[in-house]
Amino acid sequence: MPDNPTRVLVLGGRRTVTMLKERTDYEVGFADEDMPFDLLALADIPIEVDFDDWDGVMAQVSRVHAVRPFAAVVTQVDRLVPLAGLLRESLGLSTGITAEAARNCNDKSATHRRLAEAGLPVTRHHVVHSAEEAVLAAKDIGLPVVIKPLDATSAAGLMFCSTAEEVTAAVADILAGGRTSALVEEYLVGPEIGVLASRAGGQTKILYVFEAEVGPPPKFVKLGGWFPSAVAEGDLTLLSERTEQALAAVGLDNWVALLQFMLVEDGPIAVEINPRLSGGQGVTLIAATSGYEPTLVAVEAALGRQSEPGAPEASVGLYHSIVFDEPGRLFYRPEALRAVEGLETRTPPLIEVDVQPGEAVLELNHPRGGTFGRIVLVGDSREAVLRDRQRILDQLDLRVEPVQDIETEVAKPHTSCC
Numbered sequence: 001m002p003d004n005p006t007r008v009l010v011l012g013g014r015r016t017v018t019m020l021k022e023r024t025d026y027e028v029g030f031a032d033e034d035m036p037f038d039l040l041a042l043a044d045i046p047i048e049v050d051f052d053d054w055d056g057v058m059a060q061v062s063r064v065h066a067v068r069p070f071a072a073v074v075t076q077v078d079r080l081v082p083l084a085g086l087l088r089e090s091l092g093l094s095t096g097i098t099a100e101a102a103r104n105c106n107d108k109s110a111t112h113r114r115l116a117e118a119g120l121p122v123t124r125h126h127v128v129h130s131a132e133e134a135v136l137a138a139k140d141i142g143l144p145v146v147i148k149p150l151d152a153t154s155a156a157g158l159m160f161c162s163t164a165e166e167v168t169a170a171v172a173d174i175l176a177g178g179r180t181s182a183l184v185e186e187y188l189v190g191p192e193i194g195v196l197a198s199r200a201g202g203q204t205k206i207l208y209v210f211e212a213e214v215g216p217p218p219k220f221v222k223l224g225g226w227f228p229s230a231v232a233e234g235d236l237t238l239l240s241e242r243t244e245q246a247l248a249a250v251g252l253d254n255w256v257a258l259l260q261f262m263l264v265e266d267g268p269i270a271v272e273i274n275p276r277l278s279g280g281q282g283v284t285l286i287a288a289t290s291g292y293e294p295t296l297v298a299v300e301a302a303l304g305r306q307s308e309p310g311a312p313e314a315s316v317g318l319y320h321s322i323v324f325d326e327p328g329r330l331f332y333r334p335e336a337l338r339a340v341e342g343l344e345t346r347t348p349p350l351i352e353v354d355v356q357p358g359e360a361v362l363e364l365n366h367p368r369g370g371t372f373g374r375i376v377l378v379g380d381s382r383e384a385v386l387r388d389r390q391r392i393l394d395q396l397d398l399r400v401e402p403v404q405d406i407e408t409e410v411a412k413p414h415t416s417c418c
Contacts, residue, residue, distance in 0.1 A: 118249035160217030224319035314378035322373035
């Protein structure tokens, strides 16, 4: 380790700790609950905490900081981003996300308000506190509408509603989960585009633009997407401009953000600003096809610095979710999970099925349905990747045999994606 490594505190997140420890220029503090032994041994400064007690966490970190000061606090865990902002302020750090910026991103009504104040186009929407208010809001906006929790990310808790009865049921479900309000939002039609950006010292850098594939209403399950996108040059220019304006509007600086845009006839509309990296295998695909290591980019941004890419290992990547139109028992060839013959890609693909052969699966839009596996692969062109995907599907030989009353055999929702 060099004489003066940069000392960073990580809140949760195995990948960040692992990536930083592969380098010699960082000293890693790691705060987590029920810390696994391997991470306890890996971190330079392990701090076991209770993330339900933020005052306690700040007190513990402050005591460590007084002896071994941190240069930045980082996290990719949604619920801990506001805590990172509070720690920045309580420790007197000069960079990293602020608590106000975290709130502006995590609260969708605040996001919309800040964007509108900056003159950016936003969806028509209302914050409601009851099913009755929601029905009135939906009539004002015009059915169909989308109902979502104010603090959810991506498609979590989202529901498409075309009738007043569906609006009532969707809001009742959100409120029954312990929340006190919900968002009734205009339903937009168009491609969904993701933008990963780094902002440091008031300057925004677009790192990556990818193209999401979304399932049909009412659940809009993420089916995967292409990395990078193939949107037109004019749309890319507008996306870049509106990303810069949106991040400035919510006050986000010295941090990364994943923005969700809907590409409608009049141009891109920012729907969400998530102050974190893409989840799951999205980070892997961005790294493989851009040359950026997103986890390190996020740490550097929290330190007030921008990163430069290395050489990408592939030109294009695809995330493909395994979903089904009908329920039943799933059968497939498990040996294809380990090896597929005849692939063009030089990089081994990730092939996962979440259930064993003969176990139950549900249809895409069932309340406990969603995705039951994934295929992640990269290649030299979209055409080559599509050929490889077909080879994988052919050799997996996925088959669903219909069975009556299969629903009770699926214990938990399957909605994970990239």
